[in-house]
Amino acid sequence: MFELALNYGSEPLSIKTISEKQNISEYYLEQLFGSLRKAGLVKSIRGAQGGYVLSRPPSEITVGDVLDVLEGPIEISECIEDEDNCSRVEYCATRLLWIKIRDSVNQVTHSITLEDMVNDYKSMNIITSIKRGE
């Protein structure tokens, strides 16, 4: 998704290209992009010169959106989602803890967009160039 964001506005990127740039297996990427497409985060263009593009601008896709699709929403503990399971009061102090951790992660992932990542990446490159004395 980072590669698609970097490339946003240009031609579609094929799985083969992304696989090479990010060093992730083609077969595996295929699976991931299947899910991302069904979730509406990317659009696919089939056939030669096809590939994938983001279906929204990078500024409107958060890391959390992507993780929710690829890894599922965070499940720190069953008792958070499945409240009826939690019949035993002793657990409840723990439950509050899991909720705080989950919310904290969601807060981070859903506030960082692909655009942020691209910007971080670009400014990082500039700093690296300066350090090398360029």
Add this chain to the structure above:
Amino acid sequence: MFELALNYGSEPLSIKTISEKQNISEYYLEQLFGSLRKAGLVKSIRGAQGGYVLSRPPSEITVGDVLDVLEGPIEISECIEDEDNCSRVEYCATRLLWIKIRDSVNQVTHSITLEDMVNDYKSMNIITSIKRGE
């Protein structure tokens, strides 16, 4: 650890007792307490009427201390710890993301103490009593 905190200042709690209160297998608890003891978070008293006690007050043990021992420190991605692995600049934007997530979780877990959990638990019980009209 929550049970030990609830019981802090009184007699040692045996694995059998904790197993019953928290509905966790005795065998499994044994393993966990082995690690906790080696890490210095609990003291053991062997023999009849023995068991475990916290080696510091609940206010001085954070949830993060416990999780670091039982689950190991958070490893969101290898490239955070093992910086030399990360030779490819393309990864770096992602790396910053993993660091932010990790730090966020650590911030939560290392700021909540066992005492906090006990207090939450106790005030929760009071509220529950009130709701029941007691």
Add this chain to the structure above:
DNA sequence: TGAAAATCCTATTAATTTACTCGGAAATAA
């Protein structure tokens, strides 16, 4: 002193998850 109650220690196992592989069908551009 001996039996019961505990921890201590190491090895094994079953279920689940994760990353990955594979083969072939369908769509499209050149």
Add this chain to the structure above:
DNA sequence: TTATTTCCGAGTAAATTAATAGGATTTTCA
């Protein structure tokens, strides 16, 4: 029409997690 590419579903290997098991050691207490 052929090469390129997505689409789809099934299968696999390694790692992790929670749990199990058995026996040795330590300590209390009657």
